[in-house]
Amino acid sequence: MFHFFLLHLCLRKMELLPDLWKEDFWLPPGVTWRDMEQLADSDRPRPQDLLIALPLALGFVALRYVFERFFAPPMARCLGVKNRLKVTATPSPKLESFYTQRSRQPTQSDIVNLMLLCGKTQRQIETWFRRRRNQDRPCQTKKFGEAAPFMHFHLLGLLLYFFLSSSLQRSWFWDHRDCWRQYPVQPMERAHYWYYMLELGFYGSLLLRISVDIKRKDFKEQVIHHLATIFLLSFSYCANYVRIGTLVxxxxxxxxxxxxxAKMFNYGAGWRKTCDTLFVVFAVVFLVTRLVIFPSKIIHTTLVLSMEVFEPFAGYYFFNILLMVLQALHIFWAGLILRMVCKFLKGKLEKDERSDEESEVEEDEEDKGGEENKDQGGDCYWEKSKDSLNSRLSMLTNSCVLNNLTNHRSSVVDRMRKAQ
Structure with missing residues (x-):
């Protein structure tokens, strides 16, 4: 019975599949798929071309694995990237079960219950959870290995695009009204085709690796961004919005x-000035491109100027809604960047605002190192305390002796003066 139900469901989907490519959804009123057939097959986008994005996504996943395994470590050593030493938590099945199944940061009532369950003090339980969270914290090499391929992909994508494309010589690159003239009979260059496919494959690989990549504070926003970008690129390619999609x-x-x-140099040692310079340039470019050019040029073009050529339709609203979603994310990230800029101007910038809770570890891990040393080795801690106490006592003794000698000398001089 279940097999018959699946067969019936598949047949219903096959009947609805032609409605998915209905012209009213994808194209403006009066434009049909046959209008695009006036172009040669090599000059027009076809929906089946998007199928190549899946093997490209798998290829990017494999390429990233090879890069992180063989190329990222030597690059990290050249830039002086070093991993911090981590103190592992002592094995405790009960605490481990609570950590993995319930919460990584127990409340005060949870700590009281764990004290009764494990027979440990509050300090020992807090230390155990702090060390356990620190074990899951991604190391500097892993962060570097994630940032390096991203930088190389965006850089190579731009270089290949500008070398293979003549978009800078096209009028629509500067005059955005030309993005809609003679639509949909607009030939697509091969550079645009490969640029689209590579971008789709790249963002598809990010979704495939989302479970193993570092989870940052803006994890949900990143997922929304990737999905919106994939839908935006797919729709703009099928509807031949290639010109405006390329600008985006x-x-x-x-x-x-x-x-x-900037992330790569931030993880390295001795590259602080380079990192700060790249961060300042990035902040300026981000704020100008995402908060000024994107809404005033791109969204204005798709929302207003496109209406000079055709009337609104379903794809028009879908496309602009996705652009609005991206703009909302731009505003969110601009707020984080401005917070970092304020800290940078005050000289308090130490890390990325997106990364303060990458693995939900406490920020004061380093500040509490002394307390951990107490639990880790009592003898070593007391030896250091005794040495520091002895040194302070010796300094105090010396100062007292010097003060006594000075007072005694001054009193002797006063007596001699009176005797004279």
Whole structure:
């Protein structure tokens, strides 16, 4: 019975499949798929071309694995990237079960219950959870290995696009009204085709690796961004919005290169000035491209100027809604960047605002190192305390002796003066 139900469901989907490519959804009123057939097969986008994005996504996943395994470590050593030493938590099945199944940061009532369950003090339980969270914290090499391929992809994508394409010589690159003239009979260059396929494959690989990549504070926003980008690229390609879609990708890649480059140098030792310079340039480029050019040029073009050529339709609203979603994410990330800029001007910038809770570890891990040393080795801690106490006592003794000698000398001089 179940097999008959699946067969019936598949037949219903096959009947609805032609409605998915209904012209009213994808094309403006009065435009049909046959209008695009006036172009040669090599000059027009076809929906079946998007199928190549899946093997490209798998290829990017394999390429990233090879890069992180063989190329990222030597690059990290050249830039002086070093991993911090981590103190592993002592094995405790009960605490481990609570950590993996319930919460990584127990509340005060949870700690009280765990004290009764495990027979440990509050300090020992807090230390155990702090060390356990620190074990899951991604190391600097892993962060570097994630940022480096992103930077190289955006850089190579832009270089290949500008070398293979003559878009800078096209009128629509500067005059955005030309993005809609003679639509849909607009030939597509091969550089645009490969640029689209590579971008789709790249963002598809990000979704495939989302479970193993570092989870940052803006994890949900990143997932929304990737999905919106994939839908935006797919729709713009099928509907032959290639010109405006190319402009959107160029705006995003221009600032992403600087962001990933700043991350790479931030993880290295002795590259603080380079990282700060790249961060300042990135902040300026991001704010200008995402908050000024994107809404005033791109969204204005798709929302207003396109209406000079055709009337609104379903795809028009779908396309602009996706652009609005991207703009909302731009505003969210601009807020984080401005917070970092304020800290940078005050000289308090130490890390990326997106990364303060990459693995939900406490920020004061380093500040509490002394307390961990107490639990880790009592003898070593008391030896250091005794040495520091002895040194302070000796300094105090010396100062007292010097003060006594000075007072005694002054009193002797006063007596001699009176005797004279």
């Amino acid at each position: 990708m160029l705006l995003h890649d221009s600032s992403d290169i600087l962001l990933e480059s």
